[in-house]
Amino acid sequence: MTTQMATSKERDKEHGKGHLAMNMPPIVSQQEWEVARQQLLVKEKALTRSRDALAAERRRMPWMAVEKKYEFGGPKGKVSLLDLFEGRRQLIVYRAFFEPGVFGWPEHACRGCSLGADQVAHLTHLTARDTTLAYASRAPQADIARLKARMGWEMPWYTMTDGFDTDFGVDQWHGHNAFIRDGDKVFRTYFINGRGDEAMGTTWSYLDITALGRQETWEDSPEGYPQTSPYKWWNWHDNYDAEPRPHPKWVDIITDPQGAAIRRRDAEANGDPVLADAEEEEIAELQAGDPGNQGA
Secondary structure: OOHHHHHHHHHHHHOOOOOOOOOOOOOOOHHHHHHHHHHHHHHHHHHHHHHHHHHHHHOOOOOEEOOOOOEEEEOOEEEEHHHHOOOOOEEEEEEOOOOOOOOOOOOOOOHHHHHHHHOOOOOHHHHOOOEEEEEEEOOOHHHHHHHHHHHOOOOOEEEEOOOHHHHOOOOOOOEEEEEEEEOOEEEEEEEEEHHHHHHEOEHHHHHOOOOOOOOEOOOOOOOOOOOEOOOOOOOOOOOOOOOOOOOOOOOOOOOOHHHHHHHHHHHHHOOOHHHHHHHHHHHHHHHHOOOHHHOO
């Protein structure tokens, strides 16, 4: 028996495979499967609408003024909480456990925090919504730089030097704190930890815990909050600076279906089957169901 086979068998034993028969669900036809899926889809859509409503409540949460001055260590020296915004309006700080006394030190950060770090989406999409994501630990900057290089992480990561973790509920457990600034004034707007952290990592999950949300017109937000049309602000992560506005071929089928149809006809007339096919697929998707991120 090879070592690989032995390891596989040990893993199967650990997870109970081969010892207990699975209580499998019924095997059905395609038509029956579609019926079952449509029944569940009703509940999934209700969950999406409920999640949107919860995010709308977050945007109406009171703000807590941050009066105390906090200091962090950064790659270039000492910085303040305000500096962590990097000039943007919103900030999300995740308290990651990487420091002496944490399992894995000094080679690794906490396994759970590391799994979360592996899930972080490309940060450029957050910055396009005027939002900065930062990590904070008590490890020295040299160790943080080494860890980031080893694991391929690119988020800004600071060293806590005072009572920030205690004051914001992350001295004993991980968590995300959301902040907003008005000039030089900083306010705490939301906090999420425990199992709530499991869902974090996508651009949308981060924006949904912020005071301003996704900043799209379909959202239920207080009057005066910044909002733009969905999809139109989306871009390739290496193209926001070069081309802030989408290329004309990036069609917003949700808000301009007539224009999309015209462009599709023009594409066919000009012999551009790729664009024409893409337009047709988007129109079909719109006619078939919900516009993706609106959850309506």
